[in-house]
Structures are given as structure tokens and as C-alpha cells.
Amino acid sequence: MRTLLIALLTAALAATAQADTIAVTNAHIQTMGSAGEIDNGTVVIKNGRIAAVGRNVAVPNDARVVDAKGSLVTPGVFVTGTNIGVVEIDLVSQTNDSATKSPDISAAFDVQYGVDPNSTVIPVARQAGVTHALVTPGYDGDGSRDLLFAGQAAVLSLADSINPVMRAKAAMMIELGEGGAARAGGARGASILALKADLEDVRWFMRNRGNYNTGAARDLRLSRLDLQALIPVVQGKMPLLVKVHRASDIRAVLKLAREERLRLILTGAEEGWMVAGDLARANVPVLLAPQANLPDRFETLGASMENAARLNQAGVTIAFSNGDGHRVREVRYDAGNAVAHGLPYKAALAALTINPARIFNVANTTGSIERGKSADLVIWTGDPLEPSTQAQTVIIGGIEQPLDTRAQDLARRYKDLNGAMPPAYKQ
Amino acid sequence: MPKLRSMLALLLAGAVLSACATAEIADKTDKPDPKNPFPSTYAPLPGQPTAIVNATILTGTGEQIANGTVLFRDGKIESVGANLSPPSGYTVVDAKGKWVTPGIIDVHSHLGVYPSPGVDSLSDGNEATDPNTAEVWAEHSVWPQDEGFNAARRGGITTLQILPGSANLFGGRSVILKNVPARTVQGMKFPGAPYGLKMACGENPKRVYGQKGRSPATRMANVAGYRAAWIKAADYARKAKAAEKGDGAPPDRDLKLETLAGVLNGEILVQNHCYRADEMAVMIDIAKEFGYKITAFHHASEAYKVADLLAKNGICSATWAGWWGFKVEALDGIEENAVLINKAGACVVIHSDDPNLTQRLNQETAAALAAGRRIGIDVPESEAIKWITANAAKMIGVADKTGTLETGKQADVVIWNADPFSVYATTEKVYIDGGLAYDRADPRYHPKSDFMLGHPKGGE
Structure with a gap:
């Protein structure tokens, strides 16, 4: 009986939250849409969506008014290249679902099934204004597997909800360059050939399902699951997300994508600036970590803090990647550092919001503050790229999000060390 | 014939050496010092009397000075203050709208021992072959051509502690370096x-x-390992001391025990990688049992849970703001760690343990400050700058030489184009012992490692 009551109450509360009409007033809005920047504007949120945005927008009578008091309002931050929700503790393998050692599952590996909505990592990101994340599969670190593909990435919404997966199968992940070479027997010449052979196998598989099912298949390198998973890639429906670093490797990938008619997204691309024109002409977006400036591998000798600025200048669409889950809150500082090294401020904001939404095909619902889109926005205490700034209010799908974290609980518990009872009694 | 050729080679080498020798190369006629077999040959870069004027200065002593001047000559700071006019003959640097801080110190770096590029041939940071390798010295692994040193300097780093890795109970000796380009590690010491x-x-x-199927496989064996080593070291130190006083023969020389005895004698500082609060308390008791001092806990993710204990024992904590959760012992790492340690009156330092983060210790400190404000603890910037300067100097035993902008200290000085706690701040000039080591506007002061010659120019 009590359970039923709680269930009913919860449902009722959820429904109320969903139906809340909110008006964010006195806002300095970076819409990241066609309306551009709006000083002293209002955003009206109804049924989880943006109903109106502009300078002269009427506040509905039933709206809960959130006075931004002149603060900056932006779309929620969208970070790419993370393992958020699939890794709780990196070194505890039982809590790490970012990679598989399976000999039969590579391209078919799908991160969506490992996402834990109760991960303590998600609230830490949300507290910092991160509302969306691309989770990309990795490779198991021990190098025991020589399959080329890492698997399929997913876009998460970081709202406090039971199902964070917003768009599964958002891209097919593969690493080339040194990593790809190592998995293909130790040389680049082998990895590109192996990849082409795999794609050819997929095409054969599509044409010869009957033969395959009766066991009359030619020699295929990949399992049925992997072949199946790669069909949308060879059809150009699912982008191939390639982790690649050296300029010559980037050129090789561009050529391969042209020949195989693949949709391409690059990540890493530390030497991308050296082939920026080729990337722009091929209309290939790049996910990058702007501070990756060290020659820490022989394939990143040209790494530069100005990579983001130079790619943007050349017309390449960029977004920020942060190869982690626990530290995705730092992605806005990554953007700030890119600005300090020549990236225009607006371009940095775009790389944090609308660009990744476009790259991963969810810009119809998020990534900018525009009428009809999901109300995913953040009110900041200052410039969002500065460490000194906090996300004051985070709204996802029209619902104001809780900003508590486990870390905050710990900080509160240990803020004063001289209680009569042990800290464990502090809630 | 082969003999002749090698002699010729020797002669030639000698000629080249004498022609090109700088102060960085030790005079071979120097008598070796048994206490200091790898002496520093560091010589400051050339400098001139300099006056930085009109700057906002964070002195590292807790002061913030508006429209301030820093005067330095002969490698030392002469005076710091408002309303100082530059004496004649000084190079005047107008820092209007800019900020000046002491040189930034990274107390936890593996530059040189885990250099870029990170290939096996250059990976020399962890002698993971025995749980006690107190006999190894990080300086013997440092590769001075690590381009990471140059990147760190662009981030304002003027002094570093290079540590061996953390695979072992006793990892070996660290070395303190001045962040100048040099041909040898001795030239940086x-x-x-x-x-x-x-x-x-x-x-x-x-x-x-x-x-590896060896001990230690548990935390209790870790502790047994420390204690067993200290028992031997205490015996070694006692015999050595007695022998100095003419009482008995000195013990057979043992590099491992020599280093541990150096700790017991108070000559070597304990830099203790330790994440968990309860383990810190155990380490403190071990130090008491054997009569040595722990100078600092590194990483110290849970220091905030025992900040009172750390304050009482005078132990510094070197930590991050943003790193947590990569392993179980780092699960409770919180951004508020630094402000909570500071609030308890204990010494706190922000460190990197990373060749990227070392370039931005100022930003990491800014994130720690912001986290403090979120829970109602507002630490002023004039105080927080100590976490990467004065406190860091104290933690590595050089507080009498660097870490603050005070008369008589080494002129390790950074000019920033903005408030260093802003994400947009970059360094404009970095002076080390009064010598201009980096100048953003002048390519003549953009040193490049040998390794990077002939490779694409990133151009920063």
C-alpha cells in the first residue's frame, strides 16, 4: 500500500516537474542559434521544450520565474570522447564497461548497455553544466586482442533520469596510426589494408546473406555480429569515428573514406592543423583536446596549443573531447585554453554546444536555445570558460536538475573536524 | 692503429670541450665530494639589472601589491613594493595591466624520467623490480632533452622536484631542478x-x-616492509655515526641504507605518495617509531579527512583539484581538498604528476579556489598563490632560496598577461635566477630541445 502511494506520488511529482512552465528572465543569452546573442532576454520553457526566446517575450502567467539577474545563459555543455557512465573506477575492472576483450565482438560492441544512470560520475559532470556526453568505447589495455574496431559510441543526456541514453549507435569507433598498426601486426600498411578488407567483407556479407547462413561463406575476418554492426557504416549512415594523430595518417584516412564512401569524424588529430585545408574541404569534423601540445608520441610531434584555433580558422567544425569521465567538468577550461591560444570566443562556445550536437546528429533537439528544442540550458555565475565560474542552474529537458554530488557530501561531512560524534553520523 | 685513432678522438674531444665549455660542465680537476658525488654545475642564464614596473604583484608572502615594482640584479631580488622607481641602468619592463608572481614550483613531476615521447627506450621512472629501491636516484634517469621542460616553463614552472614512480615502498631519491635548458642533469640541479x-x-x-606473486601483496605487508627497512637503516646509521666518532669500523657502504640513513639524520626529506587518510595516520606512527619526519604526503586525496592531524604534525599535502576516481584509493578525492587542508592550518600545495597539468598549475589552483567558494570558504588569491610557490618551496626544502618575491631571494619571476587565476592568462616572461628564460614575444627566447629539431614546428 505504502509502496503504491510512493509510486503514485513519484509519478505525480515527475509529471508536475515535466509540466512546469519556467521563464528565465534578465538573461544574457548565447543562443548558439540564428538569434545569436541576446542581451537582457527571456527564455520560456513549456512541456520540457523552449517555447520562446528573445528580448521581448511575454512571461506566461503560470510560469515559475527564474531571474538570471543578467547572468550568462548558454545551451548545456556537450562533451565528447568520454567514458562517463560506463566507468565508475578506472582500475576496478568490474566497474569498467568501456572496452571488451571478446574475440568475437569488436564493431558490434555497444557502450549503451554499460551505462549506469546511478554512476556517481554523472552528477559531477552535471554540477559543472555538462548536460550531454558522447561515450566512446575504448580498447582493453592489455593488447591481447587484434580486432581493429573498438565498437559503437552513444550520446547520453546527463539529466537525473533512469535512462540517460539519448542516441545509441551514434558512431563506429576505430583507432588508426600507431594503435591501429599495433593491432594489425605492427605496421600502418597492414592496418589500412585490414580495414579495407573488413569493409569489403561487410559488403560481401550484405550481398550474400543466404550463403552466409548456410555456411557457404568465403573466409571472413569478422564475426557475424561485427559484420552486421558495420552495415550502416559502409552504407554511409553511421559515421566512422577515427582516432588518429599524425598528419600523414589523417591524409590516409581521408583518402580511404573517399574511396569507401564513408562518413568520417576524427578524434585526437593533434597534427590536424598541418592538414587543415584537406579536412575542411572534405567537410570532416574533428574532436580534439586543445591542451594536447606535447610530442608525447612519435605520431604527435607536431602537437600544438593552437590546433583548435588553426582548424577553426580553416573552416573545420570542431568539438572538444575529454578522454575521461571523472574530469569532464574541466572541458570548459579546455575551451578557455583554446581561446587563450587564438580560438575566437564564440567558436569555443559553439565547440562546447551546437557543434557536437550537429556532429552526432542530435541538433534537431539540443545544442542551442531555439524554439522547439529541448530546454537544455545553464545559467552561469560568470564566464563559463573560467574556473572561478559555477553553473548556478542547470535545466535539462525543461527540468531543473539537482546539483548535489557525492563529493559535496564528503566536503560537507569533513568541513568541520571537531564534532563530538565521528563524521559517519553526519548525513 | 686503433689505439692511435682513439687517442686522436680523445684529443679532439678535449679540444671541443675546452672550446665550448660553459659553467654547466664541471671542472674535471674538482675533487669529488663523497657526500655529493654528482654536484650541481648549474649556472644562471645571463641576466641584467631589471625593473618590472606597474604590475599587480602576488608576492607569495600573502600580499597583493597594486602598481608594484620588482627590482632584481645579479640573480637576486633587490626589492618589491609600490612606489619604487627604477634606478638608472636597469632594463625597465612595463607590466601595466599585467600580473607578476614568483616562479611556479611543481613538487611532483616526472619530466625527464618519463619524458616525451613516452616510448619504452625513454621510460626510466619506476625501478619496479624490488619493493625497496632506495638506492636509485631519479637524476640518473633524467633526460634533459625532454621537450616537456620547455612546455612547463611556458606555464611558469621555474623549479621542479623530479620523483621516481610509485611502484615501490621506497622508490628512490628525488632531485630538485631549476627549469633551465641544459646539456646535463647536473646543469639543472x-x-x-x-x-x-x-x-x-x-x-x-x-x-x-x-x-608478481611477491610481497607486498597487502597493505599490512606494505607496513611490514617499511618497518623492516627502517630497522636496518637505523642500525646502519648508528654504526656510521659511531665510526665517525672513532668508535668501531664504519659499516660496509650500502647505497640503499645510505639514503634511508640520510632520512633518519634529517638530511633527506620524505616525499610520501599516499591517498587515504587512514594510511597517512599509520605512516605518521611509523615515522614516530623510527624518529624521522614526513615532509609531505603526495596526491593526498583524503588529506581533508585528517587535516587536523597533518597540521599538528607539520606535514604538507600536495594534491590536485580535479583528479579523482581513477582508482579506489582516489575515490574520495574532492575539489575542496585544498581549501579544507588550508582551513585546518596545514600546509597545502597543488602539484601536477603530469606533463600537461604542470603547464597549468595556476588554473588547477583556480579550480580549487572556486570549489572553496562553493562551500563558503573564500581564500584570497594572495594566499592561494602560495600553494604553487612558497608552500611548494618549503615542501622541497628551498624556502630560504626561492618561492616568494622577497629581498635576497633568487629572482625566479613570472609576468602574466592577466590574473594568473584566469583561464586566459598566459605567461609573457619567465626569469630564472634573474636570467630571461622565456619571452612569449621574442622567438630568441623559445628554447627547443635537441629532440624537436627537424620536426614540425607547433609554434607556440
């Missing part, structure tokens, strides 16, 4: 800086040796 001893608690030693 901070004159007069004490050595540190790297120790490690917790997961790393037990994982590394447990996986």
Missing part, C-alpha cells in the same frame, strides 16, 4: 637543495608486487 626520498603507500606497491 638546484644548488644546495636537499634530496627527497620517494615512498609510496597503498595500492601501487601491493598491486605491482602482488601481481
Whole structure:
């Protein structure tokens, strides 16, 4: 009986939250849409969506008014290249679902099934204004597997909800360059050939399902699951997300994508600036970590803090990647550092919001503050790229999000060390 | 014939050496010092009397000075203050709208021992072959051509502690370096800086040796390992001391015990990798049992839970703001750690342990400050700058030489184009011992390692 009551109450509360009409007033809005920047504007949120945005927008009578008091309002931050929700503790393998050692599952590996909505990592990101994340599969670190593909990435919404997966199968992940070479027997010449052979196998598989099912298949390198998973890639429906670093490797990938008619997204691309024109002409977006400036591998000798600025200048669409889950809150500082090294401020904001939404095909619902889109926005205490700034209010799908974290609980518990009872009694 | 050729080669080498020798190369006629077999040959870069004027100065002593002047000559700071006019003959640097801080110190770096590029041939940071390798010295692994030193300098780093890794209970000696480009590690060694001893608690030693089927495989064996080593070291130190006083023969020389005895004699500082609060308390008791001092806990993710204990024992914590959760012992790492340690009156330092983060210790400190404000603890910037300057200098035993902008200190000075706690701040000029080591606007002061010659120019 009590359970039923709680269930009913919860449902009722959820429904109320969903139906809340909110008006964010006195806002300095970076819409990241066609309306551009709006000083002293209002955003009206109804049924989880943006109903109106502009300078002269009427506040509905039933709206809960959130006075931004002149603060900056932006779309929620969208970070790419993370393992958020699939890794709780990196070194505890039982809590790490970012990679598989399976000999039969590579391209078919799908991160969506490992996402834990109760991960303590998600609230830490949300507290910092991160509302969306691309989770990309990795490779198991021990190098025991020589399959080329890492698997399929997913876009998460970081709202406090039971199902964070917003768009599964958002891209097919593969690493080339040194990593790809190592998995293909130790040389680049082998990895590109192996990849082409795999794609050819997929095409054969599509044409010869009957033969395959009766066991009359030619020699295929990949399992049925992997072949199946790669069909949308060879059809150009699912982008191939390639982790690649050296300029010559980037050129090789561009050529391969042209020949195989693949949709391409690059990540890493530390030497991308050296082939920026080729990337722009091929209309290939790049996910990058702007501070990756060290020659820490022989394939990143040209790494530069100005990579983001130079790619943007050349017309390449960029977004920020942060190869982690626990530290995705730092992605806005990554953007700030890119600005300090020549990236225009607006371009940095775009790389944090609308660009990744476009790259991963969810810009119809998020990534900018525009009428009809999901109300995913953040009110900041200052410039969002500065460490000194906090996300004051985070709204996802029209619902104001809780900003508590486990870390905050710990900080509160240990803020004063001289209680009569042990800290464990502090809630 | 072969003999002749090698003699010729020797002669030639000698000629080249005498022609090109700088102060960086030790005079071969120097008598070796048994206490200091790898002496520093560091010589400051050329400098001239300099006056930085109109700057906002964070002195590292807790002061913030508006429209301030810093005067330095002959490698030393002469005076710092408002309303100082530059004496004649000084190079005047107008820092209007800019900020000046002491040189930034990274107390936890593996530059040179885990250099870029990170290939096996250059990976020399962890002698993971025995849980006690107190006999190894990080300086013997430092590759001066690590381009990371140049990147760190662009981020304002003027002094570093290079540590061995944390695989072992006793990892070996650290070395303190001045961040100048040099041909040899001796050419970077901070004159007069004490050595540190790297120790490690917790997961790393037990994982590394447990996986090899060796002890320690548990935390209790970690502790047994520390204590067994200190028992031997105490005996060695006692015999050595007695022999100095003419009482008995000195013990057979043992590099491992020599380093541990150096800790017991107070000459070598304990730099203890330790994440968990309860383990710190155990380490403090071990130090008391054997009569040595722990100078600092590194990483110290849970220092905030025992900040009172750390304050009472005068132990510094070197930590991050943003790193947590990569392993179980780092699960409770919180951004508020630094402000909570500071609030308890204990010494706190922000460190990197990373060749990227070392370029931005100012930003990491800014994130820690912001986290403090979120829970109602507002630490002023004039105080927080100590976490990467004065406190860091204290933690590595060079507080009498650098870490603050005070008369008589080494002129390790950074000019920033903005408030250093802003993400947009970049360094404009970096002086080390009064010598201009980096100038953003002048390519003549953009040193490049030998390794990077002939490779694409990133152009920063």
C-alpha cells in the first residue's frame, strides 16, 4: 500500500516537474542559434521544450520565474570522447564497461548497455553544466586482442533520469596510426589494408546473406555480429569515428573514406592543423583536446596549443573531447585554453554546444536555445570558460536538475573536524 | 692503429670541450665530494639589472601589491613594493595591466624520467623490480632533452622536484631542478637543495608486487616492509655515526641504507605518495617509531579527512583539484581538498604528476579556489598563490632560496598577461635566477630541445 502511494506520488511529482512552465528572465543569452546573442532576454520553457526566446517575450502567467539577474545563459555543455557512465573506477575492472576483450565482438560492441544512470560520475559532470556526453568505447589495455574496431559510441543526456541514453549507435569507433598498426601486426600498411578488407567483407556479407547462413561463406575476418554492426557504416549512415594523430595518417584516412564512401569524424588529430585545408574541404569534423601540445608520441610531434584555433580558422567544425569521465567538468577550461591560444570566443562556445550536437546528429533537439528544442540550458555565475565560474542552474529537458554530488557530501561531512560524534553520523 | 685513432678522438674531444665549455660542465680537476658525488654545475642564464614596473604583484608572502615594482640584479631580488622607481641602468619592463608572481614550483613531476615521447627506450621512472629501491636516484634517469621542460616553463614552472614512480615502498631519491635548458642533469640541479626520498603507500606497491606473486601483496605487508627497512637503516646509521666518532669500523657502504640513513639524520626529506587518510595516520606512527619526519604526503586525496592531524604534525599535502576516481584509493578525492587542508592550518600545495597539468598549475589552483567558494570558504588569491610557490618551496626544502618575491631571494619571476587565476592568462616572461628564460614575444627566447629539431614546428 505504502509502496503504491510512493509510486503514485513519484509519478505525480515527475509529471508536475515535466509540466512546469519556467521563464528565465534578465538573461544574457548565447543562443548558439540564428538569434545569436541576446542581451537582457527571456527564455520560456513549456512541456520540457523552449517555447520562446528573445528580448521581448511575454512571461506566461503560470510560469515559475527564474531571474538570471543578467547572468550568462548558454545551451548545456556537450562533451565528447568520454567514458562517463560506463566507468565508475578506472582500475576496478568490474566497474569498467568501456572496452571488451571478446574475440568475437569488436564493431558490434555497444557502450549503451554499460551505462549506469546511478554512476556517481554523472552528477559531477552535471554540477559543472555538462548536460550531454558522447561515450566512446575504448580498447582493453592489455593488447591481447587484434580486432581493429573498438565498437559503437552513444550520446547520453546527463539529466537525473533512469535512462540517460539519448542516441545509441551514434558512431563506429576505430583507432588508426600507431594503435591501429599495433593491432594489425605492427605496421600502418597492414592496418589500412585490414580495414579495407573488413569493409569489403561487410559488403560481401550484405550481398550474400543466404550463403552466409548456410555456411557457404568465403573466409571472413569478422564475426557475424561485427559484420552486421558495420552495415550502416559502409552504407554511409553511421559515421566512422577515427582516432588518429599524425598528419600523414589523417591524409590516409581521408583518402580511404573517399574511396569507401564513408562518413568520417576524427578524434585526437593533434597534427590536424598541418592538414587543415584537406579536412575542411572534405567537410570532416574533428574532436580534439586543445591542451594536447606535447610530442608525447612519435605520431604527435607536431602537437600544438593552437590546433583548435588553426582548424577553426580553416573552416573545420570542431568539438572538444575529454578522454575521461571523472574530469569532464574541466572541458570548459579546455575551451578557455583554446581561446587563450587564438580560438575566437564564440567558436569555443559553439565547440562546447551546437557543434557536437550537429556532429552526432542530435541538433534537431539540443545544442542551442531555439524554439522547439529541448530546454537544455545553464545559467552561469560568470564566464563559463573560467574556473572561478559555477553553473548556478542547470535545466535539462525543461527540468531543473539537482546539483548535489557525492563529493559535496564528503566536503560537507569533513568541513568541520571537531564534532563530538565521528563524521559517519553526519548525513 | 686503433689505439692511435682513439687517442686522436680523445684529443679532439678535449679540444671541443675546452672550446665550448660553459659553467654547466664541471671542472674535471674538482675533487669529488663523497657526500655529493654528482654536484650541481648549474649556472644562471645571463641576466641584467631589471625593473618590472606597474604590475599587480602576488608576492607569495600573502600580499597583493597594486602598481608594484620588482627590482632584481645579479640573480637576486633587490626589492618589491609600490612606489619604487627604477634606478638608472636597469632594463625597465612595463607590466601595466599585467600580473607578476614568483616562479611556479611543481613538487611532483616526472619530466625527464618519463619524458616525451613516452616510448619504452625513454621510460626510466619506476625501478619496479624490488619493493625497496632506495638506492636509485631519479637524476640518473633524467633526460634533459625532454621537450616537456620547455612546455612547463611556458606555464611558469621555474623549479621542479623530479620523483621516481610509485611502484615501490621506497622508490628512490628525488632531485630538485631549476627549469633551465641544459646539456646535463647536473646543469639543472638546484644548488644546495636537499634530496627527497620517494615512498609510496597503498595500492601501487601491493598491486605491482602482488601481481608478481611477491610481497607486498597487502597493505599490512606494505607496513611490514617499511618497518623492516627502517630497522636496518637505523642500525646502519648508528654504526656510521659511531665510526665517525672513532668508535668501531664504519659499516660496509650500502647505497640503499645510505639514503634511508640520510632520512633518519634529517638530511633527506620524505616525499610520501599516499591517498587515504587512514594510511597517512599509520605512516605518521611509523615515522614516530623510527624518529624521522614526513615532509609531505603526495596526491593526498583524503588529506581533508585528517587535516587536523597533518597540521599538528607539520606535514604538507600536495594534491590536485580535479583528479579523482581513477582508482579506489582516489575515490574520495574532492575539489575542496585544498581549501579544507588550508582551513585546518596545514600546509597545502597543488602539484601536477603530469606533463600537461604542470603547464597549468595556476588554473588547477583556480579550480580549487572556486570549489572553496562553493562551500563558503573564500581564500584570497594572495594566499592561494602560495600553494604553487612558497608552500611548494618549503615542501622541497628551498624556502630560504626561492618561492616568494622577497629581498635576497633568487629572482625566479613570472609576468602574466592577466590574473594568473584566469583561464586566459598566459605567461609573457619567465626569469630564472634573474636570467630571461622565456619571452612569449621574442622567438630568441623559445628554447627547443635537441629532440624537436627537424620536426614540425607547433609554434607556440
